[in-house]
Amino acid sequence: MPIHRNPYAVHVPVTKRGLPKPPPRDDHPLIAWEDENHVHQWVDVDHAEEQLQRFDEALSRFADVINPGVDQGSLVVVTGPRGMGKTTLIHHCIYLAQQRIAQMCRDAEAAGNPLPIAQHIVAMTAGYGNNGRPISRDENGEIASAAVINANIREKVIAALRAHFPALELDPSISEERPFKAFSRISTVLAEHDSLLFVVVPHIDWTDQGGLRTQFLDTCLTAAQSRIVLFVEISHETVATAGEVIEALLPNDAVTHLMLGGLKPGDTAKFSQGARAAHPDPDDLPPSVWQPADVRELRQACHAVAAGQIRDGRPVRVTTHELDRHAAGRSPLDIPGLRREALRAHPEPGPAPGDPPRPPRQAGPAPDS
Incomplete structure (x- = not known):
């Protein structure tokens, strides 16, 4: 249903990498940084606006993120129940950061200073569908080791860099290096090209054997080098369990925790x-x-x-x-x-005043509306 007729449709971005075929019209993340239509479709439910403001406060550290001398990027962990818009919130955060970058560049240009950043790159390690299974499961469908998951994410990031810089020559050995060293080299490449990298990591169904999830988040924190901002999505149903996920990383100035809950009355x-x-x-x-x-x-x-x-x-x-x-x-x-x-x-409500009488319901599944 075209969005100009049905306001609850999701406008499909021009770039459709990773979307199912045919692409859905009623459900996929809003990608505000790529499609302006999505900016106006975002709705503040369950205090999502508060979390966006919290991220906006974290953007005050952007000057450090893009400074190679600081040698520290940013890790943003977004927790909350499934289906509550964690991915959409991440993309809206990237849009907000995009606006902040543009303002920083305008201010620098007005002052006659060099532009702090020439461009930004977004590496969606699970595509638009944000399905974590392809990067987190082995050939038997079981959860892969942390080393394999890290390697898969690193490969997606390298692919995004190569797509953005077709002439870029990366040493092939970077694919075999440990995450800290690999992302350190990626940070150097970004600095050479005056670029900032946003990495979106989807929810992964952790078994958490041996603290696997905590190990992974700790690795993500070490991978957040200068000019790199990692967004990691963790699905959890309660505030308490969400706090347990992130507490091992805090306090740390490089970590921002955004937390969604369930739907509220109204x-x-x-x-x-x-x-x-x-x-x-x-x-x-x-x-x-x-x-x-x-x-x-x-x-x-x-x-x-x-x-x-x-x-x-x-x-x-x-x-x-x-x-x-x-x-x-x-x-x-x-x-x-x-x-x-x-x-x-809750049985089916009766007809509203003025509605025509409805025929008796037939046995079997109801037709699609």
């Missing part, structure tokens, strides 16, 4: 009002019977409701009643992540 209304663009919606949506598990499920449900309204020739107006009716009338398989318990606990 987030459904905030999301609908923030994403609807010019489409009309009520000013206030009362609490819904159906409570989505996460932002991904909420976006998919809103997208499906809007798509059905468009097909019926009605204006897009995603209300609480429409969401409740959609959730109750669909098979749980129609909305990924929809909890069967919620459907059993």
Whole structure:
């Protein structure tokens, strides 16, 4: 459904490396630094704006990050439940950093000083889909060793550098070196080209045998050399477990911890009002019977409701009643992540005032909306 008709669609960036075919329209991360459309689609749910401001404060250290004499980059660890927008938050942070870099360059140019940075590079080690399995699993589907995972990430970073600098000649031995030495050499290359590198590392399903996850994060911290900013995504359901993940790295000036939680009361209304663009919606949506598990499920449900309204020739107006009716009338398989318990606990709501009577529901799966 084209985004100009359905405000809950996700505009697919022009560059589509790693996207499924055909690319999804209702769910994939918003990549604000590459597609300006995504800047306006971002909605602050679960205090995501607070986390963005926290990262903005960390940007005050950018002068050190791009100074080779400091010999320290930055590690940003983003924790929170699955489906709550950790990847989108990372990409929005990169967009914010991009704006800060542009301002630094304008200030330097106005003062007649050399530009602090000529360009930035983003290495998405798991592509747009942000699936960590290809870089973290062995041929048997088991979690790989930390050394193999580090090597896979290093190869993705080197590939991104070569794609950005086609004439760049990197010593082949860099692929075999330990992470600290390899990223130290990458840092030198970046300084020579007046560049800054952002590395996005997806969530990896750690078994955490022998503290594997902590070892990996510690390696990431040593890899954050000057001119390198690593974003590492860790999925955790509670604030307590998220704190346990990061506590071994703190306190450290090079580490920033951004933490998302679950949806809060009112987030459904905030999301609908923030994403609807010019489409009309009520000013206030009362609490819904159906409570989505996460932002991904909420976006998919809103997208499906809007798509059905468009097909019926009605204006897009995603209300609480429409969401409740959609959730109750669909098979749980129609909305990924929809909890069967919620459907059993909350029967389908009756028709809204003015709605025509609905025919009895037929046995079997409901048709797609």
